[in-house]
Amino acid sequence: MSSLLCMESNDVRMIGIHGIAGIGKTTLAKGIYNQIAHQFEGASFLSNVAEVKEHRGSLKLQRQLLADILGEKIARISNIDEGISLIKKTLCSRKVLIILDDVSALTQLEFLAGSRHWFGSGSRIIITSRNKHLLDVLEVDGLYEVQKLKSEEAFKLFSLYAFEADHDDGFWELSGRALNYCDGLPLAVKVVGGYLRNKTELEWEDELLKLTTVGQITVQYVLRLSYDRLEHTEKDLFLDIACFFRGKDSDSVGRILDSCNFSAIGMKVLKDCSFISILDNKIEMHGLMQQMEWEIIRRESPGQPGQRSRLWNPEDVHAVLTQKTEKILRIPGLAVLRMSNKAVNPPKDEGCRGRNEEFFEEGRK
Numbered sequence: 593m594s595s596l597l598c599m600e601s602n603d604v605r606m607i608g609i610h611g612i613a614g615i616g617k618t619t620l621a622k623g624i625y626n627q628i629a630h631q632f633e634g635a636s637f638l639s640n641v642a643e644v645k646e647h648r649g650s651l652k653l654q655r656q657l658l659a660d661i662l663g664e665k666i667a668r669i670s671n672i673d674e675g676i677s678l679i680k681k682t683l684c685s686r687k688v689l690i691i692l693d694d695v696s697a698l699t700q701l702e703f704l705a706g707s708r709h710w711f712g713s714g715s716r717i718i719i720t721s722r723n724k725h726l727l728d729v730l731e732v733d734g735l736y737e738v739q740k741l742k743s744e745e746a747f748k749l750f751s752l753y754a755f756e757a758d759h760d761d762g763f764w765e766l767s768g769r770a771l772n773y774c775d776g777l778p779l780a781v782k783v784v785g786g787y788l789r790n791k792t793e794l795e796w797e798d799e800l801l802k803l804t805t806v807g808q809i810t811v812q813y814v815l816r817l818s819y820d821r822l823e824h825t826e827k828d829l830f831l832d833i834a835c836f837f838r839g840k841d842s843d844s845v846g847r848i849l850d851s852c853n854f855s856a857i858g859m860k861v862l863k864d865c866s867f868i869s870i871l872d873n874k875i876e877m878h879g880l881m882q883q884m885e886w887e888i889i890r891r892e893s894p895g896q897p898g899q900r901s902r903l904w905n906p907e908d909v910h911a912v913l914t915q916k917t918e919k920i921l922r923i924p925g926l927a928v929l930r931m932s933n934k935a936v937n938p939p940k941d942e943g944c945r946g947r948n949e950e951f952f953e954e955g956r957k
């Protein structure tokens with residue numbers, strides 16, 4: 593990777609990192625960022641670029657990019673073109689490091705890093721993507737494919753999660769079988785390891801037998817399998833976190849969940865299984881997990897959002913609350929989200945109590 597970065601060169605270089613879902617692109621990009629950011633006049637790590645869909649989200653990313661590099665809050669940017677001009681004007685004479693993590697379309701780059709000419713000499717722009725073709729079209733100066741974990745690395749990582757130690761003398765053969773199914777995918781290794789922790793040898797055998805019923809393993813399959821094995825209340829908690837609390841402050845989420853009689857044990861189970869993690873007091877969850885959870889809820893009622901157990905998409909919330917075409921009384925969780933210039937207010941319906949009120953309170957903050 594260091595040869596691709598070619599730090600001694602004064603050119604502006606764009607480097608692409610690609611690989612399948614869950615292989616470690618973001619992890620690698622973070623590692624590089626932490627190692628070299630101090631060598632630049634400013635640096636910014638923009639996460640989950642692909643998740644930004646709307647105009648407002650694009651403006652937010654432009655503001656974050658400028659704020660990270662200038663080290664100060666940026667006043668309003670009223671439209672994307674204004675943001676582009678500001679980025680060009682501010683960064684063309686600065687040596688910067690910019691990481692654009694998880695880019696899925698060229699349009700996502702047009703408003704953040706439309707050309708190498710936007711940045712001062714010596715700048716490095718690192719783009720991670722699952723889509724190699726996108727990086728080819730961009731004609732990046734260097735391309736790096738993240739490889740699956742080698743068996744010793746996978747074993748070390750697995751042991752950390754399955755045994756809370758570097759290695760365990762027992763379970764050798766069983767560990768090897770578990771790792772076969774993880775196929776060197778770090779996310780799968782962590783989830784399977786976490787899931788098998790504290791289980792007996794017989795339980796391991798049982799779980800591994802279930803894995804053998806499928807031919808090809810994918811990280812999505814491993815995640816789903818581990819999700820299916822959770823207790824009912826843990827599943828509920830996980831779904832709530834995926835829909836409403838990803839990236840939120842863990843203390844305030846804890847307070848909300850306490851008032852809804854969710855036990856702290858559930859949170860611990862989700863953490864132990866690597867479904868969630870707490871970083872800087874924020875609840876984090878891998879994007880693939882969130883997508884899996886969203887799909888579970890969408891399938892409850894594909895055509896009728898009002899019949900689902902949770903609503904988080906602003907369009908769905910707005911449609912259900914304003915058109916009154918469907919009853920909202922059975923929806924235990926609703927997200928209050930501000931859509932363009934209109935806010936969606938909590939329903940006045942007397943029957944809509946309990947967890948909704950807590951979520952609305954959270955949404956107002």
Ligand SMILES: Nc1ncnc2c1ncn2[C@@H]1O[C@H](COP(=O)(O)OP(=O)(O)OP(=O)(O)O)[C@@H](O)[C@H]1O
Nearest residue numbers: 612613614615616617618619620694722778779880
């Ligand atoms: N080399 C590694 N050693 C230990 N853990 C790793 C390693 N690489 C990745 N992981 C872990 O695997 C999980 C997935 O990694 P990461 O999020 O970087 O994947 P990704 O390729 O960015 O996935 P996506 O395409 O979904 O964005 C994370 O929990 C991360 O901590």
Ligand SMILES: [Mg+2]
Nearest residue numbers: 617618619694
């Ligand atoms: Mg990633």
